[in-house]
Amino acid sequence: MNIIEKSQSIRTHENKASENLEEFIERINKHNPKTKAFVEFKNDEALQMAEEIDNKITNGEKVGKLAGLVIGIKSNINVEDFHITAASKTLENYIGSYDATVIRRIKAEDGIIVGMTNMDEFAAGSSTETSFHGPTDNPRAPGRIPGGSSGGSAAAVASEMCDLALGSDTGGSIRNPASHCGVMGFKPTYGVVSRQGLLDLAMSFDQIGPFATDTSGIALMLDVIAGEDRRECTTIDWKVPDFAASINDPQDALKGMRLGVVKEFYDVSDKAIVNIIEDRINQMQEAGAEVVELNFDYLELCLPTYYLINYVEFFSATRKYDGRKYGERIEEVCGDEVLRRIHMGSYISQKEYSGKYYKKALQARSLIRKEITGLLKDVDVLVGPTVPKLPHKVGTELEPMEMYAYDILTVIANLAGIPAASTPAGDVNGIPVGMQFQAKPLDDEKIIKLMAAHEALN
Secondary structure, eight states: OOHHHHHHHHHTTSSOHHHHHHHHHHHHHHHHHHHOOEEEEOHHHHHHHHHHHHHHHHTTOOOOTTTTOEEEEETTBOOTTSBOOTTOGGGTTOBOOSOOHHHHHHHHTTOEEEEEEOOSGGGOOSSSOSOTTOOOOOTTSTTBOOOSSSHHHHHHHHTTSOSEEEEEESSSTTHHHHHHHTSEEEEOOTTSBOOTTBOOSOTTTOEEEEEESSHHHHHHHHHHHBSOOTTSTTOOOOOOOOTTGGGSOGGGTTTTOEEEEEHHHHHTSOHHHHHHHHHHHHHHHHTTOEEEEEOOTTHHHHHHHHHHHHHHHHHHHGGGOBSSSSSOBHHHHOOHHHHHHHHHHHHHHSHHHHTTTHHHHHHHHHHHHHHHHHHGGGOSEEEEESSSSOOOBTTOOOOHHHHHGGGTTTHHHHHHTOOEEEEEEEEETTEEEEEEEEESTTOHHHHHHHHHHHHHHO
16 A cells, blocks of 8 residues: 555554554564664654544544654654754753644644654754764665665655654755655755744755655645745745645656756766666656756856855854753754854854855855756756765765765755655665656646656556
C-alpha cells in the first residue's frame, strides 16, 4: 500500500491507527539507538491519540486526511510540550509552548506526531554530524551520513520508523538527505508553506516540506500544510491545488512534458551519479517526455552567493539566543560550524564590509533568479542530480568548502524561490542516488505529477 491507500484503510477500519503506531514504536525501540533518527519520542501520548482516532472511526465520526498516520518532526519546528532544541546545547532544555502552523494543521487532520527528529545544529550543515545529540546513521547506507540538515527526518522515513516526516530546506536540507537516504523530499515554492514556528536559519531561504517513501505521501502532506497563513508574512495567498487528486492518473503525465537538462549540473557531478540520472531521463523520454538541452553559466556563483546571504541572516537570527530569557548564550556552547557562521555573519554585517560582500550577494541572487527563470521559460521542469557526490562515511573530516560542495545543485532553488524535489533514481554500489526536479514558482503540482509518473515507471 502507498501512503494514501494506507490512510484509507485506517479510515475504513481495515487497519487500526493504534496497530499502525505500535508497529512504528517497535521499530523505533529496535533501530533508533543505532540510527539516532529520533532525539525524542512520546509513546504514551501518541498511543492515546491513536486510540481516540480508532474510536472516532468505530463510532462513524469524521476523521482527518492524516488519520492514523505517524509523523516525525524536525527539531527546529515548534511542537507544544516537546523539546525544541534545533540539535543544539543552546536550547537543550527548551520545551515548545505552542504549535507551529504546520503542526496545528497536521493535528487538525488527525496526524499522530510521534517525536522530534535529529538534525545538524541549527540546520547549519549537510550531514547531520553537527548535532548535539550525536550523528544520525544512514539506514540505507550504514556507516555513511544521511545528509543534512534534515537527516533525522529522512532516516526516520527510510528506516520505516514513521509514515511521514517534516523537515526544513534552506539550501537543500530536505532534498540532500532524501537523495542520500533513498526517499522522496519536497521543497515547496517559497511562501507556499507557513514558516511560523520554525527556528530561522536564513529567513529568506527557509521553507518547511515533507518526506515520504512515495509520491502519495508527499502529496497528502502538502494538501494539509500548504496555504496562506495570515500570521506569517511570507506566505502566499493562492489557490492550493488538490495534490493528492493530481497523481491519480500518472501514466500520461510524461507525454509532451519538456524536461530541461543542464550541462553544467552534470559537469560538477560524479560520473556514476550522472549515468544513473541519464538512464532515468532516457526512460522518461521513451514514455513521451521531450528533452531540451540547456546551459547555466552562473553555477559557480551560486554557492558563494548563497552562503554570504546565509551568514548574515543566520547571524541576525541567532541574536535572540543570548541566554537571558531561555537557553544558553549561543556563542558559549555551540559547535564549530554554527560559530563559524556567526563570526562570518558578524564580519560581513559590519558597515564597512556590507557593500563589498552582502549587497553584491543580493545583486548576484537577483541575477541567478533571472537566469533560472529564463531557463524555465520554455521547459516544464529542470531535471538532474540532486547531490553531485555520494555521502561520506560518518566521522570523515572535511574542510568547510568540501561540505558546502554537497549543496551546489540544491541552493539554486532556494536562491530563486522555486519548488524542487528529490526522488530516488537508483544506487551506486548500494548507496542511494536522488534525481532533482525544479520548476517555475507555484508549479509545485507539476513536480508532484512528474514524481508520480517517474515512480510509475519503476
